[in-house]
Structures are given as C-alpha cells and as structure tokens.
Amino acid sequence: MRLVIFGGTTEGRVLAEKAVALKIPVIVSVSTEYGAELLKENAFLTVHQGNLTEEEMEQLLLSWQAELCMDATHPYAELVTKNARKACEKLALPYVRILRKEEATDAGEDRVSVKSVEEAVSFLQETEGRIFIATGSKELEKYTKLRNFKERCTARILPSEEAIAKAVSLGFSGKHLIAMQGPFSEELNEAMLKSAGSRYFVTKSSGKEGGFAEKCRAARAAGATLIVVERPEAECPEKKEGQNAEKQTMTLQEACQLLESVAFKASDGTVPETDREVYLIGMGPGRASLLSVETRQVLESCEVLIGSGRMLQEAHQVLAEDKPCFISVRKEEIAAYLKEHSSIKRAAVLYSGDVGFSSGAKGMEELLAGSFRVSRIPGISSPVYFLSLLGLSLEEAALVSCHGREQELIPMLLEGKKVCALLGGRSQLSGLCEKLVFYGLSDVGITAGERLSYPEERIRRGRPEDFIGKETDSLTIALLERTESGTDRRSLPGLPDDSFSRAKVPMTKEEIRVLSLAKLNLKRDSIVYDIGSGSGSVGIEAALFATEGKVYAIEKKEEAYALTGENARKHRASNLLQIRGEAPEALQELPAPTHVFIGGSSGRLTEIVEAVLQKNDRARIVINAITLETLEILLKLKRENPRCRNMELLQVQVTRVKELSIYHLTESENPVWIAAFGGEK
Missing domain, CATH: 3.40.50.720 (NAD(P)-binding Rossmann-like Domain)
Known part of the structure; x- marks a missing residue:
C-alpha cells in the first residue's frame, strides 16, 4: 500500500x-x-x-x-x-x-467563545488592555485592524523564517513578537502572559496536542480573559456521531490501527502473533518527571495502556494524546484481553515502582509466552527513591513488601538488620507498631515516607508508640532500625530450659528439643504444627529458625495455652500463632503443614497423623513418646501405614551430673522415644 x-x-x-x-x-x-x-x-x-x-x-x-x-x-x-x-x-x-479530541477545561466565566478570529477582533475592538495572540501567523493580519495594535498585541508564532518575516512585515516586532515551538507548560504560558501584561489571551481550541488545558489554567492564574476561537463544526467529533455513511473520520488511535490492519492483515484477519509486542513498564514511585526517556517513547508508541486507574492517570500526564485504556491488575484478565483484541500490535502494561521488585509483572511473561514478544522496561523502585532521600544505599536494608500479604519483620530486626517495608493500607503501620511494642521492641526507630515523589510528599520519624492509632497514606514505606547493637538470634537451637516459664506444664527439655528439631529438618519458610505445645519450647525454637514461615501452636489446656503465649512474647517469636483446641479437629482450618511436631496427642495419635497426611502426604513428622503405649502405636503405624514405612525410631536418655557437697552424682531423665518419618530428612 x-x-x-x-x-x-x-x-x-x-x-x-x-x-x-x-x-x-x-x-x-x-x-x-x-x-x-x-x-x-x-x-x-x-x-x-x-x-x-x-x-x-x-x-x-x-x-x-x-x-x-x-x-x-x-x-x-x-x-x-x-x-x-x-x-x-x-x-x-x-x-x-x-479528528483531534476536544479537551474539557474548567475555564469558567473567564472564557469567551467566538466562531472566528474576525469575531474575536470585533470583540476586542470594544475593549481596553493588552492582548496575547496564539492563533498562528496566518491570522495575524486580521489583528492589525485593532486600534493601536502594535502596542496592545503580543503575538506568539512558530520559529520559522517565513512566519517571522510575515509578522515583522505586519508590524509585530521586538518584545511584541515571540517565536517559539509549543506546546507550552502552564507555568511558561503564565509567565509570558504576565510579562506581556496581557488582559486577554486569544487562542484556538487546539486539544491536548496543542496544550489547550495548560493555556486555560495559565489564563486564569494570570488574571487574563481567555478568548477561544472554537473549531469549525466539521472538526468536532461529537458532530460526527450517528453518521451512516462510510466512516471518513477517525481518532489518531483508530488511524494507527487502520495502518496496522492494512500492513499486517493475515488470512484470518488478525495481526500475526509473532509481530505483537507487550511492554511491562515500571512507572516509578509516581512523579512523571522520574520516568526514563525510553519509558516515555514506549508509552507514545503503544496503542493501548493497561493497569490500575492511578497508573493510567500518571501515564497520560506525559503523553501528547489520550490512549485507549483497559483498567485491570489481574494477570489472567489482562492476558485474555490482549488475546481477544487481535488488532492490538503494541501494548503497555503499567506497574508501580520497578518491575523487578515485588511487582505484579511477575508471572505475566509466562501467560503471554508464545503469543507476544514481552519486554520489561524498568522504573525507579519506591524503596530506592526512599532510601536515597535518607542517604542510605540499597544494600543497607532488607527489602520486604507487605502489599496484599502478611510478612514478619520482627525476625529480621532481631537479626540486627534494618528493614525497609512497603506497606499497604492506612492502618498497617499502626498495627505493625502495636506488634513491636507487644514484643518489647519499643526501641525501634521508625521513618515513614508517604506519597513519595508527589508534591505532598511527607517524611515522619519516631518510635512505635508515636504511630500507634495513626493512619498513614495507603502507599507508605517504612524504615525500621534498632538502636540496640547486636542480635537476639541464636544460630543454633538449644535455648536453656530456664529461659522458659514452665509452672506445672510439661516441657520438652533442651537436649531432646535439639534432637527433635534436627530430625524435623526445618527450612526458613516452613509451615510448622506444634501439636500439644505445652510450654511452647519446641514451637518457639522452630519459629526463631523458620523466620520466613509460620508456626501454629495447638494446645487444648488453658494453663499450657497461656504459658505458650507468655514464652513466645518473651522470646519475641512473632511468627508463632496460637490455636486453642484439640487435634485433629483444631487442624481443619489451618494451612497445610510442611513440618509437624507432636509432643502430646491425648491418646489420638493415629487420628492426628492421618489428618496431617491428608493435608500434606509429604509432610515431615517428628513425634516424642515417653510411654510404652505410645511406642506401640508408633510401631503399628510403621507396620500398617505405607506413608510411615520410612519411620526412624531412636531412644534418647539424658543424664546430667549434679553436685552434692564434695561429690558429683548422676541424675537421669526419663528415656524418650523420637520417631521421625515422611518428607525429607
């Protein structure tokens, strides 16, 4: 063609x-x-x-x-x-x-609409005050009919030799002639109006491409009356609605799509998928000026923009024209939309921050693979921007996103780290600070950044108590720092028995606890059941190791339940969650475990093991037994349940040396059977 x-x-x-x-x-x-x-x-x-x-x-x-x-x-x-x-x-x-889309403005009562430049001149003939003209060099001769036009009028034209020569020949020169290429910002328009002392500003309804909205706002700010030469009726899109004739008018977007369909039309009438491109774009923290040149160019070249309403609004601030949009943040919905609209050749999916950190872009490429060429355009992540404001580099803090998910920050703080957290929701910082105070971490310094990069950006500093009950912006980043030096974390299990409150509640002793945890073979992100938690010693040690996971401590007895909570708070095991009830019924609503420790079963061991294996037949299970009856049940499970065939059984007896006067006596604990099976050793 x-x-x-x-x-x-x-x-x-x-x-x-x-x-x-x-x-x-x-x-x-x-x-x-x-x-x-x-x-x-x-x-x-x-x-x-x-x-x-x-x-x-x-x-x-x-x-x-x-x-x-x-x-x-x-x-x-x-x-x-x-x-x-x-x-x-x-x-x-x-x-x-x-057809260029007309732009809605709020010029209000200070706007005078006329049908032609001649009508504008007739109106101005009856007025006094200086006039700023932005209707083009071809119309300048009509303004020469105004009385004293050389002093009253300042004309802004394109910087071409032809236009300048014509303006000068008509009598526009010196400070009354401005030769510049637009469109112009609101601030520059306002400055020009004020510099010329203009009482009137004559322009055409030039749409977004011609910076019409900026002209309207500038006129209002400068106290100038806006005189708008309205478009001919044939150029108004709304006048074309309802035509039945063959379509002869199009938006720019429709015209681009027409060219694509002509150039790439396949036998089935669709654009070949191998020629279709999708850009996953990081829009940065929010301010349009922080977008890269590449991002702006890609946005301009795409036929459709996809993302949240806020992201789309930010994109349109830097574009010369409005683009068709699809508001969605769901991956499957976006992929379905792109595949259904086969005429779209280039699309942009917009994400806040950077597409490489805690971004919805994750997984999008897999959904589009084979149908589109997918490219990532990085942006400035909010944490990078925030930390730079504080004079910190990225490697100085652990980055955590709490958008739409629960994350445990306390374990990281206890390891002596600074934590930079992306928070979601107005009360999330308050809730976090309540938790810090509950676990005895009132010494933590909080720096909160709200509405980062926007004009209303705010940085607040304080202690956890200062933020409790206070709402913050839904897009808040917080830096958490401990003022105490060192770390509260142990590299290996084996907390002393006397570090736990016990009363009359049974407790798995230190040596048995260390062996049981070793047989569990926990991971950092393990989901652990501590069934029959007692004083909570095993569950707490598990929580202190599995800092990225969760421990569910299940206990039916009131005194033991209270002791588990007391000890968890004492040891700052914030990722331990207590469940009051009896297994296996208490397990029904819990997420599937990866690891299970059973310290007490109230005679229902077989039921509990079956319930656990139904939730996850690959769970790693460790059981402590002190009675022969429990050992008999374990042997039966090993013989009769195929999923327990790899059970390992060992007996452990701990003997301590005790001083008595000048003598040293041995003191033996009761022997304990440890059974371990399932999962990985």
Whole structure:
C-alpha cells in the first residue's frame, strides 16, 4: 500500500512514524519549512513542502499512486481539508480525516467563545488592555485592524523564517513578537502572559496536542480573559456521531490501527502473533518527571495502556494524546484481553515502582509466552527513591513488601538488620507498631515516607508508640532500625530450659528439643504444627529458625495455652500463632503443614497423623513418646501405614551430673522415644 498524509501536526508526525515502522511508503505534505524540518526522510518517507491547491493535491495523489489519503492537518485548516476531500472524491480514493479530541477545561466565566478570529477582533475592538495572540501567523493580519495594535498585541508564532518575516512585515516586532515551538507548560504560558501584561489571551481550541488545558489554567492564574476561537463544526467529533455513511473520520488511535490492519492483515484477519509486542513498564514511585526517556517513547508508541486507574492517570500526564485504556491488575484478565483484541500490535502494561521488585509483572511473561514478544522496561523502585532521600544505599536494608500479604519483620530486626517495608493500607503501620511494642521492641526507630515523589510528599520519624492509632497514606514505606547493637538470634537451637516459664506444664527439655528439631529438618519458610505445645519450647525454637514461615501452636489446656503465649512474647517469636483446641479437629482450618511436631496427642495419635497426611502426604513428622503405649502405636503405624514405612525410631536418655557437697552424682531423665518419618530428612 502507498499512503499520502497531509500533516504538519503532531498527528501527522505520529502517523508518518507509524507508516515507516510498518514499512508503508508514505509522502507527507506540509505547508511550512518548519514542518518539513521535523520529519526525517528515509527509504519509506518522502516530504513535500508547500501549500497546494485542489488540483495540485490531485496531481500529488496520482503521481504517488496513492491507495489511501489521511488528512491530519490542523483542526482549523478548513481550506486544506476541503481541497483534500474534493481531490480524493474525484479520484475515488479512500479519504480519512483525523479528528483531534476536544479537551474539557474548567475555564469558567473567564472564557469567551467566538466562531472566528474576525469575531474575536470585533470583540476586542470594544475593549481596553493588552492582548496575547496564539492563533498562528496566518491570522495575524486580521489583528492589525485593532486600534493601536502594535502596542496592545503580543503575538506568539512558530520559529520559522517565513512566519517571522510575515509578522515583522505586519508590524509585530521586538518584545511584541515571540517565536517559539509549543506546546507550552502552564507555568511558561503564565509567565509570558504576565510579562506581556496581557488582559486577554486569544487562542484556538487546539486539544491536548496543542496544550489547550495548560493555556486555560495559565489564563486564569494570570488574571487574563481567555478568548477561544472554537473549531469549525466539521472538526468536532461529537458532530460526527450517528453518521451512516462510510466512516471518513477517525481518532489518531483508530488511524494507527487502520495502518496496522492494512500492513499486517493475515488470512484470518488478525495481526500475526509473532509481530505483537507487550511492554511491562515500571512507572516509578509516581512523579512523571522520574520516568526514563525510553519509558516515555514506549508509552507514545503503544496503542493501548493497561493497569490500575492511578497508573493510567500518571501515564497520560506525559503523553501528547489520550490512549485507549483497559483498567485491570489481574494477570489472567489482562492476558485474555490482549488475546481477544487481535488488532492490538503494541501494548503497555503499567506497574508501580520497578518491575523487578515485588511487582505484579511477575508471572505475566509466562501467560503471554508464545503469543507476544514481552519486554520489561524498568522504573525507579519506591524503596530506592526512599532510601536515597535518607542517604542510605540499597544494600543497607532488607527489602520486604507487605502489599496484599502478611510478612514478619520482627525476625529480621532481631537479626540486627534494618528493614525497609512497603506497606499497604492506612492502618498497617499502626498495627505493625502495636506488634513491636507487644514484643518489647519499643526501641525501634521508625521513618515513614508517604506519597513519595508527589508534591505532598511527607517524611515522619519516631518510635512505635508515636504511630500507634495513626493512619498513614495507603502507599507508605517504612524504615525500621534498632538502636540496640547486636542480635537476639541464636544460630543454633538449644535455648536453656530456664529461659522458659514452665509452672506445672510439661516441657520438652533442651537436649531432646535439639534432637527433635534436627530430625524435623526445618527450612526458613516452613509451615510448622506444634501439636500439644505445652510450654511452647519446641514451637518457639522452630519459629526463631523458620523466620520466613509460620508456626501454629495447638494446645487444648488453658494453663499450657497461656504459658505458650507468655514464652513466645518473651522470646519475641512473632511468627508463632496460637490455636486453642484439640487435634485433629483444631487442624481443619489451618494451612497445610510442611513440618509437624507432636509432643502430646491425648491418646489420638493415629487420628492426628492421618489428618496431617491428608493435608500434606509429604509432610515431615517428628513425634516424642515417653510411654510404652505410645511406642506401640508408633510401631503399628510403621507396620500398617505405607506413608510411615520410612519411620526412624531412636531412644534418647539424658543424664546430667549434679553436685552434692564434695561429690558429683548422676541424675537421669526419663528415656524418650523420637520417631521421625515422611518428607525429607
């Protein structure tokens, strides 16, 4: 296919770049030398510069052997659009007009709407005060009818030699002439208005591409009345609704999709999947200025943006045009959407922070594999930004995400680490601080960062008590630091027996506890049942080792249940959760275990083992027995239950030496049988 674009606008340049990327031969016709300079000719792109009559347009279309004409000229270029449409009608050539979306503003009562520049001049003729003109160099001659226009008017035009020469010849010069390329920010517009002392600001409804919203806000901030030359009716998208004729008007997005469908249309009418691209983009902590140049370029090139509402809003702050969006954060839903919409060739899925740290991007590639080429575009992660504010480097703190999941931070603090935690929910920091106080960690220093990178960014410091009962922003990062030196963690099990409160409750003694834990072969992320927890000694030692896992201490007796809680608090075993009840019934609602220690079974050992193996038939189980009746049950399990065949049985008897006057006597503990089976040794 061969394409002709009548351009000179942002839309024209985007379509030209799209055509080149799709290897579609295209000639772009622009009226000014400046417009031609913005386009780079290559093997697929030819630029024609100069105004064309209807007949000259017809000749250009014929000589190029055009198969499609796209009119992407300015919304106010009525004559060019009229001539292009007529030329295409004569040649029976498909014609598409690119309509620029009008932008809603809140200019309010300070906005005066007129149908033409002539009407604007008539209105200004009856006023006093200086005028700032931003309607283009072609309209400047009409303003010369104003009384004392050389002193009243300041004109802003494109920086082309042709435009400047024309403005100067009409009498606009010196400080009353500004030659600059837009669009312009609100701040720059406001500064220009104030510098010129403007009471009136005349502009066209140029849409987002022309920075219309920024002009409106600047006029209000500078105290200037905004005079808007409204678009011709034919250029208003809402006027085109309901047409039954063949569609001749499109948005820029629709036009890009049309080019794709023409260039890549397969036998089944879809874009070949091997040519489809999905970018997983890290949007950083929030501020648009922190996005990389690559991220901005990729966002501009994609046909559709996908992500949460907040991410999409941030993306549109840096784009020259609104893009079609799909609001979703669910991987399966996103993958299904992309596969259903086969015309989409380039899509961006947006994530907060960086796609490499605690990101929803994890697993997305697997879902899209085979159907799309997937690329990751990294962003600045919130922890990196936060720690840099505090003068810390990334390796100085353990990074933890608590977004949508529970994480134990206390074990890391007890190992002497600084912890940088991403928190989710307004009360999560308060709840964490309550836990710190409960486990005797009131000395921890808290630095909380809220709304990072946004104008309302806030950094607060204090102790846990300072944050209890206080709400924070739902997107908060906290740095936790202990002021005490050293660590509370032991590298090996074997807490002294006298470090546990016991009363009259049975307790697994130190040496038996060490052997039992060794036979359990715990991992850092183990899910452990301590059934019949008693004083809690085994469960607490397990919790202090399995810092990334959970220990469920099941106990039916009130006194023993209370002692387990007391000892857990004393030893700061924050990942030990107590369950009041009797096994196996108390196990029903618990997650499947990876490791189980049974210290007491109340005569229901076989039922308990069966219940555990139903939850996870590969669980590692260790049982302590002190009676021959319990040993008999263990032997029966080993003989009759195939899943217990690998049971290892050993008897342990501990004898201590006791001083009595000048003598040393031996004192023996009762022998204990340790059974271990299942899982891994």
